[in-house]
Amino acid sequence: MWARITLAVVFAAYVTGGLAAQRCVPRSYGYSSVVCVCNATYCDTVASTTSAQLATGGVRHYSSTKAGKRLELAITKFYPTPRGKVARRKLISRAAFRVNQGQRYQEIFGFGGAATDAATINTYSLSARVAEKLIRSYFGKEGIGYTLVRVPVGSSDFSAHYYGYTDHYPEDITLRHFNLSMEDFQYKAALQAASWTTARLALLPGGDFGGHVVRLLAFHLGEPGSIPGRASSRSSRVGIMPFIKRAKQMSPFPVKLIATPWSAPDWMKVINHTTNVNWLRKGLFKVYADLYVRFLDGYEAEGLDFWGLTPQNEPSEGIATGKFNKMGWTTEDMITFLVRDFCPLLKERGHGGVKVMINDDQRRDVAEWLKTYNNEDVYECAAGMAVHWYKDQETPAAVLSEAHRLYPHKFLLYTEACFGKDAALCPRSSALKNLCP
16 A cells, blocks of 8 residues: 655754753864764763654654764654645655555664774773763663674684684694683673773784774783683683673663674685685585684673674685685585585584574675575575675665565675775874874
């Protein structure tokens, strides 16, 4: 059933007292817009919306502007289209919509971000009070409602250095020395019982930290230099993984975790050190599946279960030239890995309910990865497909609609979008010159 409705474009007249967001504390970095500083007294918040408030055609509209408005709330409602030419001319300041109330599309699982080393290093470089407000602005009931958190399996391109859980024990095919790293506990899940220190981050090829000084966390868990997760007993750990746990505590909704690896440990790979093209050694598929599941086990032991996962971040990058934390996969090898090793092991070790997503790459790759659904075992194992937003100019968005049409029971989820890493986008302000390459 089609319904024609109109919506007023100018909402400002509908704002009522007490509904606008807190006043922005603006700061300019030389661009045409300002940022609103998150400090001990202010972080962006948003007035919540309930179903009752949207009843009888109600509309709650939030707007942010370059001038400094942040999630400012305005209230209005939908109006039926008036009859007659004269009345229609009065709609010049209004927008018209046609809504097919009988058409349903994919469920929206939520919105979110990534708990990378970079994100948590920066969060916990703030004072405890400001860090708390910042996390609350994303996950709290007065925040923007993040309910998805992507968690790197090992290091990512937003890490200070490379690590992969068995780096110091090459050819440890039994994974006897596997252990979650310091970063899993300090950065992705930074401890609350911490003191501040200053350190210089090493430049990871393709990473976003150019060797500038940031404030890191120093932990005191008994022995000087001890690494969280390698203590003699669990009871000796203090505040394990509070970044993710705090977000889950703050959220009025369930927070879904999504695991994604950028690379296996180097000793598991075939690497062209000139081009950095690399891929997993075919004889170690089962070992790598075991390593991945041990990562899931380790987080589960700390009370953090994963809702979903992808087998590889941007598998096409690994078979392309370039300095980048990566590992390449062809669709043929991924089918073998999923069907023979990974999916059976997930079920065997109690993770059969985790939603496996293929691709986790650009939408230019969607058509190729759709073909893997032709394998019955992949179709059974994979719940959907993950997509990134880079290089969208190469492929029209219609490929996503076609994927949904062909496989309506397989969801599509955008899992990565970032901005500002290129040198051309480097801040012009001298205050941020250390962020530039």
